[in-house]
Amino acid sequence: EVQLVESGGGLVQPGGSLRLSCAASGFTLSDHYMDWVRQAPGKGLEWVGRTRNKANSYTTEYAASVKGRFIISRDDSKNSLYLQMNSLKTEDTAVYYCARVTAVVTHGNDYWGQGTLVTASS
Amino acid sequence: DIQLTQSPSFLSASVGDRVTITCRASQGISSYLAWYQQKPGKAPNLLIYAASTLQSGVPSRFSGSGSGTEFTLTISSLQPEDFATYCCQQLKTYPLTFGGGTKVEI
Numbered sequence: 001e002v003q004l005v006e007s008g009g010g011l012v013q014p015g016g017s018l019r020l021s022c023a024a025s026g027f028t029l030s031d032h033y034m035d036w037v038r039q040a041p042g043k044g045l046e047w048v049g050r051t052r053n054k055a056n057s058y059t060t061e062y063a064a065s066v067k068g069r070f071i072i073s074r075d076d077s078k079n080s081l082y083l084q085m086n087s088l089k090t091e092d093t094a095v096y097y098c099a100r101v102t103a104v105v106t107h108g109n110d111y112w113g114q115g116t117l118v119t120a121s122s
Numbered sequence: 123d124i125q126l127t128q129s130p131s132f133l134s135a136s137v138g139d140r141v142t143i144t145c146r147a148s149q150g151i152s153s154y155l156a157w158y159q160q161k162p163g164k165a166p167n168l169l170i171y172a173a174s175t176l177q178s179g180v181p182s183r184f185s186g187s188g189s190g191t192e193f194t195l196t197i198s199s200l201q202p203e204d205f206a207t208y209c210c211q212q213l214k215t216y217p218l219t220f221g222g223g224t225k226v227e228i
Contacts (some may be wrong), residue, residue, distance in 0.1 A: 035218075037166075045158075045166065045209055047218040050170045064123075097165055106213040107172060108156030110163035 002026040003109045004098050009116030016088050016120070022081040022098030022113055030054040030076040033101035036083050038094035038118075045053055046094070048072075049079070050101070066092075088120040124148055124212050126221035133226045141197040143224045145210035151189045154214035157186055157195045160223075161206045169208075170195065200226070 007022040022034075033056075036048040049062040051072045060072050071084040081098050095117050099109035125148040135141050145155065147177040153173040156165035168177045170186035171192055183198040197204055205228055 009190075044223045045160075045211075045220040047220065048209075050218075080123045099165075102168075102171065106154050107175075108158075108168050108211060108213060109166070110168050110177065112167075115165060 002100065004100065004111055004113035006057070006096065006098055006113040006116040009096065009118045011119045011121065012088055013122050014088060014090055017084070017086045018088065018118060020083040020085070020096055020098075020116055020118070022083075024079045024081065024098075024100070025102070029074065029079050029081070032103070033105050034072075034074065034081050035099045035101055036070075036072060036081075036090075037097045037099055037112075039097070040091070040094040041114075042113050043094075048083070048096070085118070088118075090120050092118065092120045094118060123217055124151060124215055124219055126210055126212055126219055128208075128210060128221035128226060129223050131222065135226060135227070136199050136228070137200055137202055139200045139205060141200050141204075141226060143195045143208055145188075145193045145195070145221050147191045147193075147212055151214035153189045154198045155186075155188070156211045156213060157184075158209045158211065159206045160209060161197075166209065168202055179213075197226075216220050 003025045005023045069087045073082045095115040097115045098113045101112040127146045155173045157170040160166040175188045207223045207225045209223045
């Protein structure tokens with residue numbers, strides 16, 4: 001059974017840093033692209049970024065709103081995905097989801113974690 | 123960036139109703155569109171990909187159509203468990219983008 005479990009969320013002051021983790025199980029992580037998607041309270045979904053799979057050299061893409069501040073990485077040997085968030089702003093407050101990209105990368109996200117809440121506030 | 127505009131934002135319906143939600147893209151995205159269902163406090167659930175292909179395990183009352191810039195999600199006969207928010211996503215170009223969502227209420 002495919003499972004994704006996020007951790008690491010919490011309260012952080014604006015300007016601070018936080019690292020989210022996503023533990024993957026039930027599939028071979030190195031085969032898949034992986035996304036981070038966030039949802040601010042009461043708002044819609046926002047794509048944060050993507051890491052491609054091993055075959056595509058783990059390259060990354062980011063939304064403009066986080067580019068230069070957030071870094072996506074992965075350790076396939078630990079079945080884990082990470083989101084390093086630096087220079088956090090109040091508008092980064094959201095539930096953060098990790099999501100598996102389907103085998104055909106243009107078919108969306110077929111499995112999602114339960115989400116972890118990040119609150120950037122003083 | 124490609125903007126996705128969903129309409130309506132809110133929809134009031136009854137069990138058994140036929141419901142149609144529209145998603146319009148600011149530029150052509152061929153069939154690179156997915157639809158998700160999200161219930162309060164839960165992660166989204168993939169319903170349809172490639173604009174019209176039903177994800178495994180999704181009931182056949184859900185269907186999708188369209189290509190280019192206009193897409194629709196249809197629920198043929200609304201069931202109690204279908205009251206949720208529905209969202210489209212374009213997968214043609216980075217940054218990937220989502221529509222604003224359509225909340226289907228009783």
